[in-house]
Amino acid sequence: MEQQWNRRAFMVAAAGAAGAAAGAAHAQGAGGGAVRALGGGSITDVAGLRVGHYTDTRRPTGCTVIIAEGGATGGVDVRGAAPGTRETDLLNPVNMVEKVHAVVLTGGSAFGLDAASGVMRYLEEKKIGFDVGVAFVPIVPSAVLFDLGVGDASVRPDAAAGYQACKSATPDAPQEGNVGAGAGATVGKLYGPKRAMKGGIGSASLTVAGVTVGAIVAVNAVGDVIDPATGRILAGARTADGKSLLDTRAAILAGDLPRSMREGAATTIGVVATDARLTKAQAQKIAAMAHDGLARTINPIHTMLDGDTIFALGTGASGKPANVMLLGVMAAEAMAIAVQRAILAARTVEGYPAAVDFIA
Template identity: 40%
Template sequence: MEHSRTVMLHTFVRVCHAWSPRQACLRNLAATGACLSQAPSMAHRLASPLRPLNLRSTASLRPLNVRSTVQPCSIQVGKPAPPQGLEGQTKLGEMTAEFPIRIPGLAIGHARDVDAKTGVSVFLFDPPAVAAGWLGGVATSTRQADALRPEHVVPAVDAFLFVGGSAYGLDATGGALSWLEAHGRGLTTRHGLVPVCPTAAIYDLGFGRGDLRPAAAMAAAACEAARSDAVAQGSVGAGTGATVGKLYGVAQAMKGGFGAATAEEDELVVQAFVACNAFGDVVDPETGRIIAGARGHPTSFDFIDTARRLAEGERPSPFIKPRPENTVLTAVVANARLDKAQCQLAAKRAEDGIRAAVRPALSPVDGDVVFLAATGAVQADPEAVGRLAACAVAQAIIAAVRHADGFGLVPAWRDREAAKARDGA
């Protein structure tokens, strides 16, 4: 079994090297798998954290199958915010970057609590969109996500909601439901409208003030602020208190955030929006290099390479033992015409984007979630939607950290870039 896994790994590495740059967005998976092949004694102990990298199954790689006749997708990402040192942070929100919304019928809004460093992001669909989800993480925190099951009687959703505050933040859903009801949106029943708003939460209680969590008023404010032309990126909305690279806790982590990206092919447009609060390091899928992640010391910018440390058998002390306090929340919206089962298939494929940009991904302390909605304008193959979604998700994760602001609490990508520029690196 060990031999067959190693042979398949080597085959996968050769295929990755044969890809064009645009198709290489899962290349870093080989590096993580190689760590396991070099440390077989760790394979059993790391089976859960690296479950998505099971090299005995090729299903997880289908969205980026190099034998596909579909041409490489065109990716659109926002321009990173300029670097700035920790000692000169601007006011909250001044350095956010807007990203164009390309899907008709979609509007996105953010709201946040400046003191608590937490917030919410809402995705409104008018008319309602066919949607499904894939809860790949084992530490998920959701509400009304059962409506996304293909066999569920609800035919479409009115909104998605991402919240901070962990399970406490799920209470904010009531504000979104009330707003939707007041605006005549929801499933018609004999006794009134019942809006459908699947919600997922990140754990950000350890970043700002954990006693202040998103509530109904915040979600209603996000709905009121929703725009159909552009959405802000960075430390906004559900990404306000997000962090990444938490092997040694938040003190040695870096700032995560909210990011967006678009992948398109002919008339098919797929947009991904993420709140990146991952346990693992965020890596550039093209190079495999870490761009934000766990650091060797609270005052250092040197990355420890979480996946490598775990593969070598290192474990943090019991005082900072990793806990289920991490996740990447992903909303994918496509202008495709799909049914719920096809949406779920595409959502599963979209998860490959998390694997491409986070290392290790989908660990036992992550609650990764993909919600995928199809607005019905273009006839499309769900496999193509999933493949484009994976590319967009990976780039949205990169955008989330590149636009993030650490508020002077933890360093952000721009702070590290500023330090490198000062040091002449």
């Protein structure tokens, strides 16, 4: 049940992401395993979006904001049993508000939801929001992950952090790894923090038939992260001596369960977006299909310990109508690539080795 892991290089291809996803090349690692060349691009390849990170210097934590100043049709799908969210009910297709203006992904557990207040203040200053006659009310759905166990738990993203993330937002490709909502993310946590590894944040995009789909995800999972093309574990729970990867799924099936489990101590959160025109019902379906990307790359996923949440946004910038079959397939693929990029971009913090430099 052990998988040996040595230092190895990885390559992020800058070629067209659709082609890379369809037939990724493989590089031979020092440990004899294949490492896929992952597609390029990011969620900001979707016209109408900007992304900004705030990374706290006091401990590994932070927040990430995805801004759609022109408004975007929104949807959400929550699969984990321990979510921490804000403004998700209004995304239900039967409810009134059609457009959202930003999405916040943040560390800090439920405390981190305060970051959305700073995002609202930033947007209100720019008169961006739902016009209620006497004010513009920014619509900012948000989701949190649990990173309080990494460093000082009293340090968590707040309204000032959310505001600063907005100020840093650009249409350029966002940084990946130990930044923003991925700063304190860890993975492979079922057997406790001493056997876990570093997670992070990653992004990717695909363009097919003139339509672009992008994804961004903060990977903070109970389970292991896997390359779905090879089945190789990239990062996850380690054996008791810390020297090898355990394979959490196989250990569970063999009856090796931890003595105690802390609910809500994980959660992978992300956004998929497209420049196609969406209805709220279509956005909700695409968010649901994007969870398939998590299921391909994280095992186990959607557990009682996770609060896995994916938002979907449609900017409509391409003017093209939605083909939900195509967009859902693209969303799942972009999400799967983004998960792997998050792990390959992550770097070691105290107590949590990263995939790229974990020595067997």
